[in-house]
Amino acid sequence: MTHTVSIEDSGVRYACAPQESLLSGLHRLGLRGIPVGCRGGGCGVCKVEITGGEFSTRAMSRDHVSDDDLAQRRLLACRVYPSSDLSVKVIGKLQKKVCTPAADR
Amino acid sequence: MALTGVLRPGHAQVRVLDLEESVRFYRDVLGLVETGRDAQGRVYFKCWDERDHNSYVIREADRAGIDFFGFRVLDQATLDRLDADLKAYGLATERIPAGEMLGTGERVRFTLPSGHVIELYADKHKVGNGIPLVNPAPWSKARDHGIAPVRLDHALLYGPNVAEVHKIFTEVLGFYLVERVLTPDGQGNAAIWLSCGQKVHDIAFAEYPEPGKLHHCSFLMESWDQVLRAGDIMSMNQVAVDIGPTRHGVTRGCTIYAWDPSGNRFETFFGGHLPYPDYETLTWTFDNFGQGLDYPQRKLHETFLTVVS
Ligand code: FES
């Protein structure tokens, strides 16, 4: 069973399976310029804020996720797995890529 | 003997987010040989053809990246001399007692102005490569387990003050500059490749605002064919691949960049030209950095400049 991930302020929605990270689901959409980095929670390029829904995580580098980030659910998309439909805000390096029309990217 | 002073890269200690997942990756996918675990929980590896006890050590931590990178020096007198030379140059050094790392003698440790911790040591237990010293076979069965590189070859580290780092390696540690990429204004070096012997590089640095970052640790393959085989094994195991298989313009080495399960980049590397210390440095202008990185595609992949651990 897959869940639907909605990216706020962009109209982008995609299906993501529970065993698939938010980043790999997003990457599958083929949006140009999505910053796919290490995919292992080490480099910090894929930060998102989860604004609604349930999910599980795997270990991610605390160099890029502070206590405050954890409390605010600002996490690395390559280490977040949906367990319900999710709404997500893209922040940091992802924001420009997802929320800018393809022609302007 | 012509090769004296600093002989070669000897070890890297890298932080991982999940120890057992990483052990499985380094042992069964990369195909390193596990040589021990210590009371701190660190796991020690070497490449199949390396003779010393360890070259790659991992430890579980809450962040990825590199703890330190170490070089083997010729002997104890060399270690003492380089320690004194580093101090005379104005760097603080520290002695880590023998045995703090398994199978490893006393280490001299110092921190570069780029934020990286570098170590020197003169002694590491010779465990051998599983092939007898008399009438040796050219390889052992260990060569076929996983990607199975032959040795830890070099590292590329990202941090500030590369010009200062360059001076320390050339003026104190006896390295020479093999290749460099100029900054966009052509006035400085954006990246430097340094050798302490006749390898195309033993360590490299690139200018980056955050200190102490790891770009990659590199493992040597025996042929281009073995690099392609490494790529097959990465895909079979869903390893996150960054760039390649391709050939660097800088060094002429054949390469794949990929990431370990914690987001530490590593490289499977083959080839490169063989410089001597009297050779002139090869220079790449910044607008040709794309060819320097990926010669056939002439592409300055964004991840090369922005993704580090
Ligand atoms: S891609 Fe590197 S932390 Fe997600």
Ligand SMILES: [Fe+2]
């Ligand atoms: Fe390299």
